[in-house]
Amino acid sequence: MILERGVSLSKLTTIGTGGPASMLARPRSLDELGEALRHAAIEELDIVVVGLGSNLLVADEGVEALVIHLDGELATVDVRPPGLAAGGGATNAVCLHRARDAGLGGFEFACAIPGTVGGGVKMNAGAYGRDWSDIVARALVATADGADWVTLDQLALSYRRSALGPGAVVAGVELRLEPRPREEIKATVSELIAQRKATQPTNKRTFGSVFKNAPGELGAGRLLELCGLKGHRIGGAVISPMHANFIENADGATSSDCVALMVEARRRAHEQFGVVLEREVAFVGDLELP
Ligand SMILES: Cc1cc2nc3c(=O)[nH]c(=O)nc-3n(C[C@H](O)[C@H](O)[C@H](O)COP(=O)(O)OP(=O)(O)OC[C@H]3O[C@@H](n4cnc5c(N)ncnc54)[C@H](O)[C@@H]3O)c2cc1C
Secondary structure (H helix, E strand, O other): OOEEOOEEHHHHOOOOOOOEEEEEEOOOOHHHHHHHHHHHHHHOOOEEEOOOOOOEEEOOOOEEEEEEOOOHHHHOEEEEOOEEEEEOOOEHHHHHHHHHHOOEEOOHHHHHOOOEHHHHHHHOOEEOOEEHHHOEEEEEEEEOOEEEEEEHHHHOOEOOEOOOOOOOEEEEEEEEOEEOOHHHHHHHHHHHHHHHHHHOOOOOOOOOOOEOOOOOOOOHHHHHHHOOOOOOEEOOEEEOOOOOOOEEEOOOOOHHHHHHHHHHHHHHHHHHHOOOOOEOOEEEOOOOOO
């Protein structure tokens, strides 16, 4: 397997910021993934998995780690009624198409979540009152010591959290779905996508939700809107004028610009509402919210 050096991770993230990975592997099979993980263990390199990079902010200086991006067999989808067997690197979009064509429902909620199935497990991604914990049967998790199937209970999925540690790679996932007519699936998806387009900046470069919703009635977006932050700009990054819990790469943004906006948003939310916002976006490299 080829190990690439110095590849800019801005090409692998939806926000389009961030510096290079000291090493990048794109394993195409479980064997190649094992090889990459063992190599990292021998070289004492941290592991960072990048799926579709749709909830990631990478430091502008890059990251000293072996970055893993699943490809080939590890990004395929098979229909196994009443569900799907997907590689951890399979995109949600492909899973949804395969499920719809097979007349399998239950994955519609993910139609506007632009990630991979493995990233969905790690983040317990969700929308419209459902999340990965409703559909995962089990996941194949690889570490430098080998690969094992892990049950839903062991994954301990909760609001945008899982029990997976930093060196654990979701190589495969079995999803439990249920028979549903294709036309119904199509109709639900169209409705949810229209809803998204009306409320979120789906046509801009973002990394999805910046902060988790804090307990209470106000979602993070509404809270930041009430702080007057819509349209607030630092460098090339701007708090979305459409939805205040999104940061857009308006014009040559850096990750530092995004972090500076996050710091300002947290300061104002705390000052005006006494709320300490917890970030949802995953940080890669030397990034910190003071
Ligand atoms: C426009 C937009 C809308 C969004 N809407 C939603 C939404 O409604 N709900 C929601 O929950 N999220 C949403 N997101 C965020 C994001 O799409 C989800 O968190 C998604 O599940 C991340 O998947 P990914 O493959 O892109 O992971 P990445 O962003 O690449 O990585 C996220 C985290 O998962 C880890 N990871 C990725 N793949 C694996 C793997 N195979 N094994 C182990 N760890 C892995 C990474 O190391 C990182 O810690 C949105 C993002 C955008 C840009």
